[in-house]
Amino acid sequence: MAKVRTTDVLKNLDLELVSGEDGLHRPITTSDLHRPGLELAGFLDYYPKERVQLLGRTELRFFEKLPQAERIERMERLCDDETPAIVISRDLDIPEELIESSERHAVPVMRSNLTTTRLFSKLTAYLEKMLAPTTAVHGVLLEVYGVGVLLTGKSGVGKSEAALDLVKRGHRLIADDCVEIRQEENDTLVGTAPELIEHLLEIRGLGIINVMTLFGAGAIRGSKQITLNVHLELWNSKKQYDRLGIEDEKIKIIDTEVTKVTVPVRPGRNLAVIIEVAAMNHRLKRFGINTAQQFTNKLENVIKSEPDSNTDYL
Template sequence: MATVTAKELMEEFDLSLLNDEEAVTYRPITTADISRPGMEMAGYFTYYPAKRIQLLGKTEMSFYAQLSPEEQQERMVRLCTYDTPAIILSRGMEAPDELKRAADEVGVPILSTSISTTRLSSKLMMFLESRLAPMTALHGVLIDIYGIGVMITGSSGVGKSETALDLVRRGHRLVADDSVEIRQEQDGVLVGRAPELIRHLLEIRGLGIINVMTLFGAGSVRNEKRIGLAIDLEAWDQKKQYDRLGLDEDAVQIFDTDLPKITVPVRPGRNLAVIIEVAAMNFRLKRMGINAAEQFSERLTSVIEESDHDHD
């Protein structure tokens, strides 16, 4: 399961640690939800989401300041649990002594920032959602073609990397070759990237490993891209019936997202880069509501019907 630590948040958002012990910052954060414990400050802990980061802003702290010393002590002890991953004070506010004592007791990191509460809350959620999203790695090539993230799959030796090189030469951008790390973000959004070790590299049989960025410039690569379409390359099979009109929409499931998939048969003499380029353009048109295959099919039907009428 993916986790983030308070230490990583400190580096990402330039937060300062208000505890004495840095060891507390290695406690794992396992959820992207953020809690603003206003009800808890008022003493209502029945539904306290202890596993979330607790974000204390001006509202919570000004209410806290009006409580009696006993109440202040009790609220902070209940706020700091062994599950609480971190407590963050916004707008550069100081941590009250009661909070420091309670946090040190159970090892909760207290962090501080000058950013406003609402802004910090949305930035934190975006960062955590991206980092805690489910992740998998698939064998294939990911290329940005006209703004569409196209993932090319197929058995070993079918020509995925060679096709990728051809597409990069035609001005498209390489995201990953051989292994694509995919994470699912909110509502079925799949984002792919290359593992750090092989970023910007392409392996071509006979040539070895080439650095696309060095050869074709910075405009020929991207670090990550949302995946919109999967294209599966398969060796041409004489006995198989291939979809000639392009009306059949297939899909491949990654996590719980259905990714549209097109199967392209490979045989000598077919220019795969051009076929894939056109498939991406066609996919983009479909997303805009223009379906060439359906239009062609309708035109064909009307031509047939007209010729039938002529014969009547």
């Protein structure tokens, strides 16, 4: 099923439909746009017909200078069966040849009052967002000291309870139970909540609570970039847990790697405080301050500076 159709662009970018209404449900499969200058000049060998075509003042001014026969032929070629839409900028007048061809081939022609450059940027940003790779993860997403923290772990380990404690301490909830993640440009992961469970938190024994109603609008957020994964697991006495934190563990979500911290859970451990410290420590590392590495360097220097015990007897 197509993620974006021409009708979505029409509604979300507040465009005006001029012709080709029968093709409004054509799928858009790429965020790349095309300004068909060479195609209007007659060179269609490499015409990217699967892209949304954008016509500005330059293209239309050139088109006006073509002979009538060429104008009809070029618009017939431009309105391909695979072309999702043709968009006109600056509220420019649309040639009759384009309107007639679009009606014959059911290619939607839409118009915007934005400049060509602004429209190109806005349309590209919208399509990149909507066509970005997506996935869903079982977990809780919060903003802790400005860091997008994704809590994961087996059901019943205490993710939602830790999230509730963090919200009470002034941090913000994005999603509980199911986190929808999309990968945007530059390997950026952005998490949101499904509309059905937005602002809701499930606490065993209490049921479902509305975080915004209980704690106010400052306790929730619509979306957040994910930069840290805190994985909660029940304490295993036979497992050796990291006690220095020198090497960062990673988890791969879609095609992007995120720093992962594994926190063992057992009675008496204050998970909210540990998660807060994990978020602050992650921020420090991004600023170039690695406490574990500094400690290791100090320890190595102390060992090197200690005189060889054997030399006392020489």
